[in-house]
Each structure stands twice: as C-alpha cells, then as structure tokens.
Amino acid sequence: MSKRNPAVRPIPEPPPAPEPLAVPVLDSHTHLDLQEVDVAAALTAAAAVGVTRVVQVGIDVPSSRWGAEIAAEHDAVFATVALHPNEAPRLADLDAALAEIDELAALPHVRGIGETGLDYFRTEPEGRAAQERSFRAHIEIAKRHGKALVIHDRDAHDDVLRVLAEEGAPERVVFHCFSGGPELAKACAEHGYVMSFAGTVTFKTAEPLREAARIAPAELILVETDGPFLTPMPYRGRPNAPYLIPITVRALAEVRGDDLDTLCASIWANGERIFGTPL
Numbered sequence: 418m419s420k421r422n423p424a425v426r427p428i429p430e431p432p433p434a435p436e437p438l439a440v441p442v443l444d445s446h447t448h449l450d451l452q453e454v455d456v457a458a459a460l461t462a463a464a465a466v467g468v469t470r471v472v473q474v475g476i477d478v479p480s481s482r483w484g485a486e487i488a489a490e491h492d493a494v495f496a497t498v499a500l501h502p503n504e505a506p507r508l509a510d511l512d513a514a515l516a517e518i519d520e521l522a523a524l525p526h527v528r529g530i531g532e533t534g535l536d537y538f539r540t541e542p543e544g545r546a547a548q549e550r551s552f553r554a555h556i557e558i559a560k561r562h563g564k565a566l567v568i569h570d571r572d573a574h575d576d577v578l579r580v581l582a583e584e585g586a587p588e589r590v591v592f593h594c595f596s597g598g599p600e601l602a603k604a605c606a607e608h609g610y611v612m613s614f615a616g617t618v619t620f621k622t623a624e625p626l627r628e629a630a631r632i633a634p635a636e637l638i639l640v641e642t643d644g645p646f647l648t649p650m651p652y653r654g655r656p657n658a659p660y661l662i663p664i665t666v667r668a669l670a671e672v673r674g675d676d677l678d679t680l681c682a683s684i685w686a687n688g689e690r691i692f693g694t695p696l
C-alpha cells in the first residue's frame with residue numbers, strides 16, 4: 418500500500434528504448450531544453466537506436482539562443498530559432514524579439530526558422546493579429562537568410578496556407594507535427610511543403626492523419642518527436658525524447674505499406690535537403 422503525498426506529482430518513467438533502426442534517421446523537431454535528460458545523454462540514447470541527428474527547436478529568444486549554442490557544440494544537433502505562435506502575442510516588444518531572432522538566424526548552425534505559424538487552439542482571437550504579424554516576419558527572415566521555415570499549425574490550416582501564399586513561401590517549408598487530413602496533405606504536396614509526422618500517427622483517433630500519411634509523397638516526409646510532448650502509443654503520457662523516433666517511423670512504414678529501411682533512407686535524404694549537412 419502506498420501513502421504518497423497526492424500533492425507531489427510523480428515524474429512518469431521514461432519508456433524503454435525501442436529496437437534500433439538499421440538505417441539512421443533524424444528527429445526533425447525536438448525540445449531538448451524541456452527534457453529531463455542532459456543533451457549528451459539524450460544524443461547518446463538516440464544514436465544507440467539509429468537516431469543520429471536531431472533538430473533542436475526554439476520557442477522564444479532564450480531557447481533559440483540556447484539551441485544555437487548546443488548546435489555549435491554538437492555535430493548531431495541542428496538548431497531552429499523563432500518565437501512560438503503562442504508566445505508572440507504575449508511579448509511586450511515583439512519587434513525587439515524578432516530582431517534577436519533575425520540575428521541568430523544568421524548563424525551557420527541555425528538551419529531553420531521555427532517554430533512559427535498560427536495556433537487558433539491556444540491563442541484567443543484578440544492575440545491573432547500579433548500572431549500573424551510574427552508569422553509573416555518569420556517568413557521574411559527565413560527567405561532573407563535562405564533557411565528552412567518550420568511551421569506550427571494548430572487548427573489554422575487554411576490561414577497558414579493563405580499567409581504562405583500571400584508572403585511567398587521560402588524554398589523549404591516544413592509542417593511540424595503535421596495535423597491535417599488528406600486535403601491538407603494534397604495541398605502540401607502541390608506546393609512541395611514537407612510533412613513532419615509525430616507520435617500522433619499512432620493515436621487511435623488519428624485516422625485522417627494516417628490517411629494523409631498514406632498519400633504524402635516519400636520525398637516530402639519527415640519524422641519528429643516534438644519531445645517531451647506527443648509520446649507515441651503505447652507510452653502516451655510518459656516523456657518523449659529523440660530515442661523514441663523508431664516507434665513512430667515503424668508505425669508510419671506500416672501505415673504506408675513502405676519498406677522500413679527505404680522509408681528511413683528517404684527521411685534521411687529529406688532531412689539533408691531541408692536542413693543541410695554538418696559543417
């Protein structure tokens with residue numbers, strides 16, 4: 418019988434390591450700064466199962482700066498920098514923060530601008546003008562620096578596509594944690610936008626997402642953890658991290674009827690096309 422203090426929330430145990438992949442892949446979107454483990458340990462655990470590169474994603478100025486620093490220290494890490502769409506409307510001085518992102522964007526280990534975009538789930542209508550202004554500014558920064566644009570789109574598919582069309586999309590665009598159905602997948606395929614699939618493809622209710630995964634062209638697919646969030650089944654609710662990518666890639670291969678090694682090889686090639694190679 419346990420007599421635990423109900424006020425102390427236990428930290429859920431990390432899931433066990435999955436079987437290693439034969440062909441390496443990258444985790445195209447993770448937040449190492451929000452995970453319990455230190456960076457070196459996270460990279461070692463990931464590499465042990467075939468996840469030999471991770472893209473560390475910034476959500477504000479401090480996390481973007483931190484990401485740029487660890488990317489400079491570790492060959493296996495690329496950074497992206499941005500103000501998260503839920504963060505932008507809360508900033509007292511959005512322009513000053515954007516100027517700092519612009520400065521970080523010039524660094525050689527920074528390979529993308531993101532996550533930016535639109536989130537109509539968490540941001541109330543009164544915050545949406547600032548959110549859209551921030552998104553437009555990030556698009557401009559990505560184009561000027563020739564970096565990939567990493568998009569956060571939550572319940573805002575149509576407006577994300579509209580803003581991209583109005584601004585003129587950068588050459589390389591990634592829809593992080595792709596959350597659309599077949600219709601959005603078709604629109605992305607038409608424009609050459611990359612769809613990055615997360616642990617959500619394993620969720621029971623995600624049938625439209627799996628339909629999208631089936632029709633996504635192989636050259637437009639990435640995989641990500643978005644760790645510590647969105648842990649794939651059967652570990653939902655426990656902390657996510659790059660070493661869990663094999664679960665999502667295997668699920669994706671099964672949904673698509675792809676050979677696992679072939680899918681991994683194309684994910685790797687897509688990652689290099691979008692984010693480049695180590696310096």
Ligand SMILES: [Zn+2]
Binds near residue numbers: 448
């Ligand atoms: Zn994220």
